[in-house]
Amino acid sequence: MCADTPEYKDTLNLPQTEFPMRAGLPKREPEWLARWEKIGVYNKLREKEGRQPFTLHDGPPYANGHLHIGHALNKTIKDMIVRSHQMMGYDSRYVPGWDCHGLPIEWKIEEQYRQKGQNKDEVEIVDFRQECRKFAEGWVDVQREEFKRLGITGNWEDPYLTMNFHAERVIAEELMKFLMNGTLYQGSKPVMWSPVEQTALAEAEVEYHDKESFTIWVKFQVVGTGDERLDSAKVVIWTTTPWTIPSNKAVVYGEQISYGLYEVTGRPEECWAEVGDHYILADNLAADVFSRARLDDTMYRRVGDVSHQDLAKITLKHPLAGAEGANGEWDDIRDFRAADFVTDTEGTGFVHCAPSHGMEEYELYRDLGMLEQVITYNVMDDGAFRDDLPFFGGKKIIREKLNKKNKKNPWEGDANTAVMAKLAEVGGLLARGVIKHSYPHSWRSKAPVIYRNTPQWFAAVDKTVGDGQDMHGTTIRDRALTSIDKLVKWYPQSGRNRLYSMIEARPDWVLSRQRAWGVPLTVFTRKGVLPTDDTYLLRDPAVNARIAEAFEDEGADCWYAEGAKERFLAADYDPEDWDQVFDILDVWFDSGSTHAFVLRDREDGTEDGIADVYMEGTDQHRGWFHSSLLQACGTLGRAPYRNVVTHGFTLDEKGNKMSKSLGNTIVPDEVVKQYGADILRLWVAQTDYSVDQRIGPEILKGVADSYRRLRNTMRFMLGSLHGFNPADAVAAQDMPELERWVLHRLAELDHQVRKGYAEFDFQGVFQSVFNFATLELSAFYFDIRKDALYCDAADSLNARAARTVLDILFHRLTTWLAPILVFTMEEVWLERFPGDDSSIHLQDMPETPGDWLNEPLAAKWAGIRQVRRVVTAALEVQRRDKVIGASLEAAPVVHVRDADVVAALKTVDFADICITSAISVTGDPSPAEAFRLPEVEGVGVVFEKADGEKCLRCWKILPDVGLFAHPGVCGRCNTALG
Structure with missing residues (x-):
């Protein structure tokens, strides 16, 4: 360039913005949080009138620890649902809540006592409950701040807590509705029982892990047939729970199974079978059984058929019958009959029945009207045999504490080995071994659970509710299945199938827990009357009302106060005639009742007490989705939700489950400190949350790269819109084709974005917007129009039309992305529209004119x-x-x-x-x-x-460069320079 050639750089309309390339999110995000709190954004949105309410009801997290990555995923998805619907024109409400009762908190307080050498049982129950309440309050405050740091919007000033007095009142009232409508009853049946925690557990409180169990093949002597061939034989059963043998009351067989009589003809040295023994076995399983007994196929033979007519003659002796020192405990003859749950796929073709410890056996004998003959009470609350049980008194099935020396089975007590030793001693064993199988464990203590017959309180799912007048069904199960099929939409649809099959097959709901911290079962039972008697339960609206009023004023602690029974009963009844129940409610009943005290009772609830959306992890099909459905179907008559959205579990980058021992956990707080909450939110938006998703350092780097590309797009728009005057805007019909093509794409995208948000498809929304912003805008439209924006005269049609489209793009991209990138879109918005009360989160997505769609133009530009x-x-x-x-x-x-x-x-x-x-x-x-x-x-x-020559201003190489008043420029630039 010659010395006298003018410098044209300052004549270009180059982008001007202070919007930084580097986001600095970890430092800046707290500033926006403080700003939103000062403005009161959530409350301002509630002031917008004439909007259709939209309510996402929060499944309450448990108030007992810092947030994990699953919490972050869950709350971020909820936040995207709430924010997107607000920006689509709804009054989108979100009341966060916490689950505050139950064993995890109680367990923590007990641990504190144990560390101090104190015994929980020596503490006044109200004092103990107050300590639990204080513990929960502390974690609610911690988690609230951690959730807010993730950019989660909601009514944080007034969340719901299941331990609030009004909540405890409503939970008790909801239980009393079950009492009054006839579905609450006390029964004694096998339930999953935690010996370590000494309480019944619901299925949702159980997780399955591999466990090694002893497995035994046990001989039952045939008696009383009058057929010498049969009376000399033994029926063999197989079980993985040797400890249940002392509670055996029967053996059952299958009517469709082929059975044979087998004779032992030889034996090795170490073997519990004798030559000449006769065993009745399922033909399909005989070879396997003899193999377990160390007999090869030369050591036994089949000597005859055993028909079902033969089996019908048989009764059995317990293997411990007549044992010295048994004191007649097992001398009664054992029942022997057919049952439809017996198969010949494993075992022996016979099933040993201890109805106190198995649901199928319990139901069989319940339906036969024989429960009184077969129920035992041999196992105590701590999982030990009753002290006076011969041979086994005090032996424990599950240890109270881990035995770290037993690495394969650290919770194993001494009951199984004692039972096996005694059976071997009396000649009752044919074989034994070890099996590794999936076994239920308490998700709190991580200890194995057992099935144990105990008196518990149940909600009957197949009993007619009240007067049976209901459009959705007459029983809880019918109403639930109707709701699943006809009243609720499922995202993904597989959630429907999973919950439907669970409800279809589930037993009655176990409502009671033998613990201290929770809402008590506010029930009185008549002394001296059996639970099956119609007068056993006190059903009195006046008593119920007194209890409810006391709970409202004082909380559930008043149930445990001295004189509580007299307070609630004395006005109408003699308190001495009644017993007060002190079991507490299953916490799933607490959380299942939240629709009543949140959706129904709060001003920011819903008119009909039904939520638009419930959204939780897939484990909640057996948890909160499940319990809320059952509870509401018992009291409201239908599901408390219209849509159910489900997310999967979060795994590490290799697809492994996260655990501290593996060192592969991702802590939300650490991600926020390194990258900022928006990067974590963007990870959520980029994943298919309906299945298990992965996260780790490399994945987060990829997310951060996507974020930078999107930030560059927004920065270009901000710079190019500097000084834009809406008065200079060009009408759509007057724009060049390229701009009209962009408007067409915006119209298409607007439909995709709204549909995606309405169907909770955040991955689809973000991917559509991101691809548009980076591929169609940055790499195509912006690339082309930079020349017109920089070099054309500011009042030229191309420049004005381009800036008009940029303004349109700005308003759509910021509102479309605001539910996902809550902090970044606020930064982008404030860069252009600063002000004390300005916020992107007070905006709606702009409506898109229908005439922007232009399919012929789109085809041409394709x-x-x-x-x-x-x-x-x-x-x-x-x-x-x-x-x-x-x-x-x-x-x-x-x-x-x-x-x-x-x-x-x-x-x-x-x-x-x-x-x-x-x-x-x-x-x-x-x-x-x-x-x-x-x-x-x-x-x-x-x-x-x-x-031609290179234009010194626009750098195009053209033949007309140098022919105009302004030296070294083309005709277009000469005009722009004036």
Whole structure:
């Protein structure tokens, strides 16, 4: 450049913005949080009138620890649901809540006592409960701040807590509705019992882990048939729970199974079978049984059929019958009959029945009306045999504490080995071994559980509710199944199938727990009356009302206060005639009742007490989704939700479950400190949350890269809109085709975004918007229009139209992305619209005019873009080979076979679109040397260099450079310079 050549840089309309390339999110996000709190954004949104309410009801997290990555995923998805619906025009409400009662908190307080050498049972129960309440309050405050740091919006000033007095009142009232409508009853049946925690557990409180168990093959002597062939034989059973043998009351067989009589003809030295023994076994399993007994196929033979008529004659002796010191405990004859749950796929073809410890056996004998003959009470609360049980008194099935020396089975007590030893001693064993299988464990203590018959309180799922008048069904199960099928939408649909099958097959709901911290079962039972008697339960609305009022004023602790029974009963009854129940409610009943004290009772609830959305992890099909459904179907008559959204579990980058021992956990707080909450939120938006998702350092780096690309797009828009005056906007119909094509794409996207948000498809929304922003805007539209924006006169049609479209883009991209990138879109918005009360989160998504859609134009530009791809690729080859440094040095000749596409290209400035100084389009056949792309047929590009001089202002190489008043510029730039 000559010394006297003017410098034109300052005459360009270059982007101007203070929006930084580096986000600095960890430092800046707390500033926006404080700003939102000062403005009161959530409350301001509630002031918008005339909107249809939309309520996401929060499944309460447990108040007992710092947040893990699953919490972050869960609350972020909820936040995206709430924010997106608000910006689509709803009054979108979100009341966060906490589950505050139950064993995990009680367990923590007991641990504190144990560390101090104190005994929980020596503490006044109200004092103990107050300590539990204080513990929960502390963690509610901690978790609230951690959730807010993730950018979660909601009514944080007034959340719901299951331990609030009103909540405890409503939970008790909801239970008393079960009492009054006839579905509450006390029964004694096998339930999952935790000996370590000494309480019944619900299925949702149990997780399955591999466990090694002893397995035994036990001989039962046949008696009383009068058939010498049979009376000399033994029926063999197989079980993985040796400790249940002392509670055996029967053996059952299958009516469809083929059985044979087998004789032992030989034996090795170490064997519990004797030559001449006769055993009745299922034919399909006989070889396996003898193999377990160390007998090969030369040591036994089948000597005859055992028909079902033969089996019908049989009764059995317990293997411990007549044992010295047994004191007659097992001398009663054992029942023997057919049952439909017996198979010949494993075991022996016979099932030993201890109805106190198995649900199938319990139900069999319940239906036969024989429970009184077969129920035992041999196992105590701590999992030990009753002290006076011969041979086994005091032996424990499960240890109270881990035995770290027994690495394979650290919870194993001494009951199983004692039972096996005694059976071997009396000749009752045929074989034994060890099996590794999936076994239920308490998710709190991680200890194995057992099935144990105990008196518990149940909600009957198949009993007619009240007067049976209900449009959705007459029983809880019927109402639940109808709700699942007809009243609720499921995202994904597989959630419907899972919950339906669970409800279809589930037993009655166990409501009671033998603990201290929770809402008590506010029930009185008549003394001296059996639970089956109609007068056993006190059903009195006046008593119920007194209890409810006391709970409202004082909380559930008043149930445990001295004189509580007299307080609630004395006005109408003699308290001495009644017993007060002190079991507490299953915490799933607490959380299942939240629809009543949150949706029904709060001003920010719903008119009909039903939520628009429940959203939780897939484990909640057996948890909160399940218990809420059962509870509401018992009291409300239907599901308390219209939509159920389910997310999967979070795994590490290799697909492994996270655990502290593996060192692969990702802590939300650490991600926020390193990257910022928006990066964590973006990870959520980029994953398919309906299945298990992965997270780790490399994945987060990829998310951060996507974030940077999107931030660059927003920065370009902000810079190019500097000084934009809406008065200079161009009407859509007056815009160039390129701008009208962008409007068409916006109209398409607007539909996709709204549909995606409405269907909770955040991955689909983000991917659509991200691809549009980075591929169609940054790499195409912005790339083309930079020239017009920078170099055209500010009042030219191209520049004005481009800035008008940028303004339209700005309002849509910021509102579309605000539910996901809550902090970044606030930063973008405030960069352009600062102000004390300004916030992107007070905006709605702009409505999109229907006439922006233009399918013929879109089809035309699809063809133009295909040809442009070939041109761009051809120029990239020239740049790679150092023939040119920039595309403006080129003036290629483009050969296009399709005449319609040629005609379309000649109606636009194709050189501008390809960012070349000149271009020629022809329908002539492509010469052999032309560049082609295999995936774009009928297009060839012949490279030519541009002819002329380089414009000092726009850098295009044109023949007219230097012919105008302003030296060294082209005609277009000369006009722009004035």
